[in-house]
Amino acid sequence: MSSQENSCSNDLGLSLGMLSLRIWLGLRAIQTGLEKFAGIKKIEYVPVEIDGAPNVYELTRSIEVKAYGLSYYKGVPAALEDKFKAEPLIPDFFLAIYDKILGPSLLLLGITILLGIATRISLFAMGLVYTSLTIGLILIKQDAGVAWLGIHIIMVAMALVLAKHDKFAILNKW
Numbered sequence: 001m002s003s004q005e006n007s008c009s010n011d012l013g014l015s016l017g018m019l020s021l022r023i024w025l026g027l028r029a030i031q032t033g034l035e036k037f038a039g040i041k042k043i044e045y046v047p048v049e050i051d052g053a054p055n056v057y058e059l060t061r062s063i064e065v066k067a068y069g070l071s072y073y074k075g076v077p078a079a080l081e082d083k084f085k086a087e088p089l090i091p092d093f094f095l096a097i098y099d100k101i102l103g104p105s106l107l108l109l110g111i112t113i114l115l116g117i118a119t120r121i122s123l124f125a126m127g128l129v130y131t132s133l134t135i136g137l138i139l140i141k142q143d144a145g146v147a148w149l150g151i152h153i154i155m156v157a158m159a160l161v162l163a164k165h166d167k168f169a170i171l172n173k174w
Contacts (some may be wrong), residue, residue, distance in 0.1 A: 002087060011167075014068045015165045016164040017162055018099040018159060018165050018168075019166075019168050021158060021159040022113055022168075024155070025159060026113040027110065028106070028162050029110030030110035030114065033105075033107035034107070034124025036074060036103030037070065037072060038072055039069050039074075040065070041066075042063045043133040053063070074099070075099040076095065076098060076102065081095075081099075084136060085141040089139055089140065102129075105125075105142050116168060117169070117171045119166055119171075120160060126156055127153060127160075130149050131153065132147055134149040165170050
């Protein structure tokens with residue numbers, strides 16, 4: 001095998017590795033951003049089924065289903081919001097801003113990374129978002145979340161290292 005063939009093979013592997021990271025990181029950010037718009041929708045008066053058919057007694061029940069919409073948006077989960085508010089190193093005005101921009105930021109960065117639009121800048125911005133999330137979780141002592149985000153930061157760093165091999169990007173300059 002010539003050195004040119006070996007180089008081509010290595011470049012393909014590095015390009016596919018970068019593409020794999022872009023797909024994973026992009027879809028992860030998009031899904032996380034979408035989940036910020038998820039909520040529980042209560043459906044009233046659903047007929048109770050007996051043996052797969054509506055009952056003859058007109059019995060009904062209410063059910064809760066997962067739904068997505070702008071009205072459900074919550075950037076900072078309610079379960080963590082009180083913990084963040086109790087932390088003196090996180091000012092309330094900053095928490096309010098963060099609550100508004102986190103979901104849209106994740107969606108935007110996920111789309112740009114998935115499509116390969118300004119990949120290096122998008123990855124760096126995603127690294128900053130994950131770092132800010134890590135700082136918040138450190139302050140409220142959520143060590144498992146810190147570890148998960150640490151893995152994400154490693155993946156972002158690896159993608160930045162492989163960015164020069166990103167052959168499948170829409171805008172490859174940045």
